[in-house]
Amino acid sequence: MISKLSHVSIYVLDQSSAREFYVNKLGFKIHTDAPMGPDTQWLTVTPPDQPDLEIAIMPVKEGMTFTKESAKAMRTLIENGTFGFGVFECHDIYATYEELKAKGVKFKKEPTKEFYGIEALFQDDSGNWFSLGQKN
Amino acid sequence: MKLKEYPKIYLYKRVVHAKMYIDKNFFEALNLNLVSDEATFSKFHFIRLFKTIYSLTPHQYLRKVRMENAKFLLAQGHSITGACERSGFESVSTFTSLFKKENGTTPAVYRQLKLALRNEMKFQPNHFIPNCFAAVNELKKSNFEEVA
Numbered sequence: 234m235i236s237k238l239s240h241v242s243i244y245v246l247d248q249s250s251a252r253e254f255y256v257n258k259l260g261f262k263i264h265t266d267a268p269m270g271p272d273t274q275w276l277t278v279t280p281p282d283q284p285d286l287e288i289a290i291m292p293v294k295e296g297m298t299f300t301k302e303s304a305k306a307m308r309t310l311i312e313n314g315t316f317g318f319g320v321f322e323c324h325d326i327y328a329t330y331e332e333l334k335a336k337g338v339k340f341k342k343e344p345t346k347e348f349y350g351i352e353a354l355f356q357d358d359s360g361n362w363f364s365l366g367q368k369n
Numbered sequence: 370m371k372l373k374e375y376p377k378i379y380l381y382k383r384v385v386h387a388k389m390y391i392d393k394n395f396f397e398a399l400n401l402n403l404v405s406d407e408a409t410f411s412k413f414h415f416i417r418l419f420k421t422i423y424s425l426t427p428h429q430y431l432r433k434v435r436m437e438n439a440k441f442l443l444a445q446g447h448s449i450t451g452a453c454e455r456s457g458f459e460s461v462s463t464f465t466s467l468f469k470k471e472n473g474t475t476p477a478v479y480r481q482l483k484l485a486l487r488n489e490m491k492f493q494p495n496h497f498i499p500n501c502f503a504a505v506n507e508l509k510k511s512n513f514e515e516v517a
Contacts, residue, residue: 240499267494275498289502298502327378328422331385 246359248292254358317362326367383408395434396457444483
C-alpha cells in the first residue's frame with residue numbers, strides 16, 4: 234500500500250537559475266545536491282515546514298529523459314507558461330505576497346478571497362505557475 | 370476581497386520590510402530598537418504585529434535565522450568559531466549551548482556528519498538518486514531490470 238509522496242519533479246529551463254529562485258527567493262532548503270552527468274546535478278529542495286517532500290529541480294535538456302525534439306517542445310511549453318505545477322501553503326498570504334513581490338517574484342493574481350481560502354498565483358523563473366494559498 | 374481593498378496592507382509592508390532587514394543583516398549586532406525603527410513602529414506594537422504574522426517574536430526569529438546560517442556554514446566546512454562569528458552570535462560558548470539545545474547535538478558532531486554526507490553525495494551520487502532517474506541517466510542499472 235502506498236503511504237506517501239516523497240519526491241516530485243519540476244522541469245526548469247536553467248537549473249542554476251532555478252536553484253537561486255527556489256532557495257533565495259522562495260526560501261526552500263537544499264536537501265540533496267549530487268552530480269548527475271555533465272553540467273547537471275540531482276538537486277532537490279524542500280519547503281521549510283515539509284522536510285520530507287523532496288522537489289527535484291530537473292533541467293529540460295537532451296540526454297536526460299528528453300530527446301532533442303521533445304526537449305525543445307517542452308522548453309517552449311514551459312516558456313509559454315503552460316504548466317501549473319502545484320499549490321504552496323503559507324501561514325500569512327499577505328506577508329508572503331509582499332515579501333516575494335519585493336524579491337522580484339512575478340504574480341499573475343494578487344491575494345484574493347475565494348470560497349476555499351485566500352489565493353495568489355505566481356510564476357517561477359522558468360515560467361511554471363504555482364498557486365499560493367492560505368486556508369480559511 | 371482584493372489586496373488593494375485589504376485595510377491593513379500598509380502594516381504588512383512595514384513588518385515584511387523589517388523581517389527582510391533581519392534576513393539581510395542578521396550577522397550584525399542587531400537589537401530590537403534598530404529593527405522596529407526600520408519598520409517605523411513603536412517597539413511594543415512591532416513585536417505584537419511581527420508575532421501575529423510570523424508566529425515568532427522578532428528576537429526568536431533573529432535567533433532562528435542566525436542558527437540556520439550557522440548550520441549552513443558548518444555543513445560547508447567552516448570552523449565552529451567561524452560559523453559562530455559569521456552568524457552574529459556573541460560567543461562560541463553561547464552558540465554551542467544554544468546549538469545543542471535546539472538541534473540535540475554539538476556543532477562539531479553536526480559539522481562532521483554533514484561533511485561526511487557531502488562527500489558521499491560527491492563520490493557516490495547514486496546513493497541519493499532514485500532509480501527511475503538514475504537508470505535513465507545510466508548512473509546505475511534499474512532495479513526493474515534485476516527483477517525481470
